[in-house]
Amino acid sequence: MMTVTEIVILIFILIGIILVFIAALGTLKFPDVYARMSATSKAATLGVAAIIFAAGIYFHTNISIMTRAGAVIAFLFMTAPVSAHMLARAAYAGGVKLSKKYKVVDELEGRYDKVTHTPSGAQEGPGIETVSLPRDRRA
Amino acid sequence: MSLETIIFVLVLPILSLSAVLALLRLMKGPSLPDRVVALDLMITTGMGISTCYAIATDQPAFIDVAIVLALISFLGTVAFAYYFDKVGEVG
Structure with missing residues (x-):
């Protein structure tokens, strides 16, 4: 019990x-x-x-x-x-x-910087802040 | 039916079956991140097995095993993510 x-x-x-x-x-x-x-x-x-x-x-x-x-x-x-x-x-x-x-569209396709991990079109958009990492991080 | 009997007859076999299913994905996995996800799930299942064994045998020391497994799982996944970042294409 x-x-x-x-x-x-x-x-x-x-x-x-x-x-x-x-x-x-x-x-x-x-x-x-x-x-x-x-x-x-x-x-x-x-x-x-x-x-x-x-x-x-x-x-x-x-x-x-x-x-x-x-x-x-x-x-x-x-x-x-x-x-x-x-x-x-x-x-x-x-x-x-x-x-x-x-049935999903990958909207980041071709717009994603794979080295710095930032969306590449982000600078043109209003109010989107991006963190910029150094380019040669991968070395 | 006592709690120990139920754990040994029902709970531990189901958790072991979950670990075997994760092992199948670890062997199949088309890409490298698939295998890391399966390994993560196997370690998580091992935490569950260890904790259930602590309840069944009335030995609270097995909860410490679950703590160590959680730490190792997190650090291993983070290390694999850094490795994928360095190596480039993993698909």
């Missing part, structure tokens, strides 16, 4: 594994590196955060372990968007195309 605390823990773990499994399926079946990245960085991060939250409830008698679990969740939520954005930018600059399956 399970107590109420164990049932709450089990519910959070089940939410977590369902989200992680959906993320794994999306990583396998999506046609595009950018779509796969959305599955990994959103669904899998939320699923693992739910599992770690369940662990925080399970160890609720020990404050230090609860704090550690909360710190892991905060770290995950801070780093997952940053790493996904860096990887997507590097993939776009490296020439990975969008999938033809989606």
Whole structure:
């Protein structure tokens, strides 16, 4: 027989594994590196955060372990968007195309400076500030 | 049914299956960023496995393993992104 605390823990773990499994399926079946990245960085991060939250409830008698679990969740939520954005930018600059399956127009096509990571038509637009990096950064 | 039994019978197999699906993408992946995404998902699944094992065995030390895996995953992805930036064409 399970107590109420164990049932709450089990519910959070089940939410977590369902989200992680959906993320794994999306990583396998999506046609595009950018779509796969959305599955990994959103669904899998939320699923693992739910599992770690369940662990925080399970160890609720020990404050230090609860704090550690909360710190892991905060770290995950801070780093997952940053790493996904860096990887997507590097993939776009490296020439990975969008999938033809989606009816999406790549509006940056031909207007993106792949060395300095700035849109090349940005200087003419009103009010768009661009950060200019040195040209010879790649060396 | 206790919590340990459910974790060992249901939760850990599903997480392992997710890691295997990510491994298939890691082997197939047409471009290099695909493989990095799959590796990231595998490490994230490993964090989930480690935390579930901490609950099942009542050993809170496995949560520290999840912390270290999160750090390694983030630093590895950032390092791969810098590498793609330096190397140019990766498609």
